[in-house]
Amino acid sequence: MRASLKLGLTGFSLIAVTYGMARFAWGLMLPAVVKDIPFSTGTAGVISASSFAAYCLAITGAPILTERFGPRWLAAAAAILAAGGMLMLAFSFSPLMLAVGLFIAGLSPGVASPSLASAVSRRITGHQQPQMNTVINAGTSAGIILSVPVLLYLPGGWRAACLLFSVIALLCLLPVMLYLPDDRMKNRAERKTWRKRMPGPAMLRLMIIALVSGSTSAAWWSFGPQILRQQVGVNAQSVSLLWLIAGGAGIFGALTGPVADRIGMKQVYRISLLFMALPLAMLAWIQGPWWWFIPVVALCGAGYVTLSGVLLVCGAAANKNAPASGVGLVFLMLAAGQVAGSVLFGQLYALAGAAPALLMFCMLSLLVMLLNPVYGHTSRKSLLKQEKNGC
Secondary structure, eight states: OOHHHHHHHHHHHHHIIIIIITTTHHHHHHHHHHHHSOOOHHHHHHHHHHHHHHHHHHHHHHHHHHHHHOHHHHHHHHHHHHHHHHHHHHTOOSHHHHHHHHHHHHHHHHHHHHHHHHHHHHHSOGGGHHHHHHHHHTHHHHHHHHHHHHHHHSTTHHHHHHHHHHHHHHHTHHHHHHHSOOOOOOSTTTSOOHHHHSOOHHHHHHHHHHHHHHHHHHHHHHHHHHHIIIIIOOOHHHHHHHHHHHHHHHGGGGGHHHHHHHHOHHHHHHHHHHHHHHHHHHHHHOOSOGGGGHHHHHHHHHHHHHHHHHHHHHHHHHTTTOHHHHHHHHHHHHHHHHHHHHHHHHHHHHHHOHHHHHHHHHHHHHHGGGSOSSSSOOOHHHHHHTTTTOO
């Protein structure tokens, strides 16, 4: 098996565990958790925000730690954090324990993304890096897909599912240790200075985009299943199937690179935001049988994973001197937006109801389309040209 394929499969698996299971499976578990450990909608928003806050903390320090210890050891730490956080969730009996477990689990994706971006930059040739990064990023959807049947059919409910997710996270340690590079920057000259890490105009714009789009994405990923059950009346089994469809649609995020080669990264960006905005409006107004919501949730999943792929590729390219730092900054702002979005949406939901909150977040997603994450048309030729200049 080629080294690049091994790296890609390992990264895809780690992202599936840290994002799809340790981070986003919480939204699907939330209705069942509330039944076992009762708490208010506002508290649910605060608990969800603990995961995003942990992500912010981890992704801030992970690029520096990756340079010091190498991608392999940081990726291994991500797997261990995911396992530890899910294990604590499995044995939680209070909202505080849930928040702590989610915080620990939320550290794992923040550690995983920069370490994998660094591994790709060190082992994959420049023009192949965007495709490899977007394929690895699509692992989020695979984790969501796997989490649905586990949560739906595994005896023991959400607690047993958390235990299984913890075991799967530990299983990722073997390929991480075998296939990820252990390249370390051993002296000060090799390590990137703070000046090289400072964001330029392109990166600042990407950070603003990530902040706002992260806020809007929290409406679905933190509260989507709860809205479907409480406001629309979809039963638990149908909600699980819809979540599976959302995760499956996110696999199309792996096509971000080839599609951008044809129509440009800017257009892919706009389409992904439109895919995220329209479902929020549809959730606010549509009433009907559960299958009416299949295109709604499919757009949510495809839009978010594609957008995160766009931000990942542009973040790495915009800070070519330190790609892990570029990815870290962009994903930090994406998570910061999700922290704010989870809290804000939870409060709006509790005070004004689902429809006004959904429509407000829909408008935010449409407004951020006015910003451009890239300079000009991003094709394969321009990607090769931008290896020195950034996105």
